Amino acid sequence: MAVDFDVAIIGAGPSGSTCALALQGKGLKVALIDKEAFPRDKICGDAIPGSAFKAISRLRSTWGDQMKAFTHGLAITSIAIFFSKRNVIRYTWKLFSYNSKRIDFDHFLFQLVKKETNTHILEHKQLQQVTATPDYCQCLFSDGSSIHASVVVGCDGAYSVVKRNLIDSEQPDSLAVTAIRAYYKGIKGIQAGCNEAHLIKEVQGYFWIFPLRDGWANVGFGLFKNKNRKDRAPVNLRTLLEEITQSPAFADRFKDATVEGKVNGFSLPIWTRQRSVSGHRFLLCGDAASLIDPLQGHGIDLGMWSGVMAAEQIGQCFTENDFSSHRMKAYDRALHQKFGPELSRNYFLMRLFLRFPILLRVISKFYFPKGIINWLFVKLKL
Numbered sequence: 001m002a003v004d005f006d007v008a009i010i011g012a013g014p015s016g017s018t019c020a021l022a023l024q025g026k027g028l029k030v031a032l033i034d035k036e037a038f039p040r041d042k043i044c045g046d047a048i049p050g051s052a053f054k055a056i057s058r059l060r061s062t063w064g065d066q067m068k069a070f071t072h073g074l075a076i077t078s079i080a081i082f083f084s085k086r087n088v089i090r091y092t093w094k095l096f097s098y099n100s101k102r103i104d105f106d107h108f109l110f111q112l113v114k115k116e117t118n119t120h121i122l123e124h125k126q127l128q129q130v131t132a133t134p135d136y137c138q139c140l141f142s143d144g145s146s147i148h149a150s151v152v153v154g155c156d157g158a159y160s161v162v163k164r165n166l167i168d169s170e171q172p173d174s175l176a177v178t179a180i181r182a183y184y185k186g187i188k189g190i191q192a193g194c195n196e197a198h199l200i201k202e203v204q205g206y207f208w209i210f211p212l213r214d215g216w217a218n219v220g221f222g223l224f225k226n227k228n229r230k231d232r233a234p235v236n237l238r239t240l241l242e243e244i245t246q247s248p249a250f251a252d253r254f255k256d257a258t259v260e261g262k263v264n265g266f267s268l269p270i271w272t273r274q275r276s277v278s279g280h281r282f283l284l285c286g287d288a289a290s291l292i293d294p295l296q297g298h299g300i301d302l303g304m305w306s307g308v309m310a311a312e313q314i315g316q317c318f319t320e321n322d323f324s325s326h327r328m329k330a331y332d333r334a335l336h337q338k339f340g341p342e343l344s345r346n347y348f349l350m351r352l353f354l355r356f357p358i359l360l361r362v363i364s365k366f367y368f369p370k371g372i373i374n375w376l377f378v379k380l381k382l
């Protein structure tokens, strides 16, 4: 049977759009498919990590330049991690990075795909089911339509249909992270170019204030949930966020601030172990492959890198006309080689700090000169 597309990328977030950009020039007929129409929002902290710029620049330096020159970004050069009001660690970096509302950032990447590639764009098309046959993959959509593609790339986020349909039964993780995000205007005491993370020890989570352009700030709260523990009462993140902003530590800063738009929650499929992210005629990228750093919660950069690496793998599969799961496993290995050691180490640290929160308090009590903090962050690639 003749296929409609060589490659069908499901999901046009950072992973999917980057994969489409990376496939440009390989002589393949590519479709980029999303259930939403762009621009669309995505619940996130909106901190675009420096490594995301490296991923796009690797494809084409002018794309990296355009991403840097993007006018909705607010340059960020440091983070302040508060263990209490007085105990704070500050880290300053040199790698270019900014904060940008995802509705703008993702739209920028999506427009880049439209302008710079021959990708076929299909919006408002929700994948309902995907099946892999020996010769092609069939994608069925909620509007009743279907397409056939030689390869499917699952970039469809945390609740990936591609993953659910094509990965053989997976053990669910016992640890889950959920987070809530609100946009505020008029918070006092925001330092230029500095993201704030406040560890709230009473609830095993952290509260962030990430500044954005024009006096806006992305404010959120993330919580680790041990699914195996039945003794915890369910937590309402919205209520908790309100309690934090009205607590004595923050009340004055939020006194005249206003919430803009809806306050929404979403889950973070953090990396917990090496898992299968490919198979016969398919690959997974970004959140669909659980590529979120477990310690810091960033996933935009990892998603974009996986999009680049998936495109390299697909190019090789077409050259060799081999789409077997055996051939695809080279992608799993490459991903693990690039990110596995760092993510494993951060998962270990995250569990250590969750188990013994006192460690963080002890660390924060010491005075570390700025040079040592920066050296440590660079060495640990935090």
Ligand SMILES: Cc1cc2nc3c(=O)[nH]c(=O)nc-3n(C[C@H](O)[C@H](O)[C@H](O)COP(=O)(O)OP(=O)(O)OC[C@H]3O[C@@H](n4cnc5c(N)ncnc54)[C@H](O)[C@@H]3O)c2cc1C
Pocket: 010, 011, 012, 013, 014, 015, 016, 033, 034, 035, 036, 042, 043, 044, 045, 046, 047, 048, 049, 125, 126, 127, 128, 155, 156, 157, 158, 159, 160, 161, 179, 180, 181, 220, 266, 267, 268, 285, 286, 287, 288, 291, 292, 297, 298, 299, 300, 301, 303
């Ligand atoms: C509260 C929160 C805060 C975060 N903060 C940060 C941060 O500050 N920095 C950072 O780097 N990361 C952060 N992350 C993680 C980051 O948001 C993700 O890692 C990143 O969005 C992954 O990109 P993606 O392209 O893989 O998936 P997504 O961005 O989720 O994109 C998936 C796309 O697939 C589409 N889709 C889904 N299902 C279907 C379907 N069935 N059919 C068709 N299309 C479909 C969706 O519409 C969407 O456009 C945060 C996450 C959360 C939840």
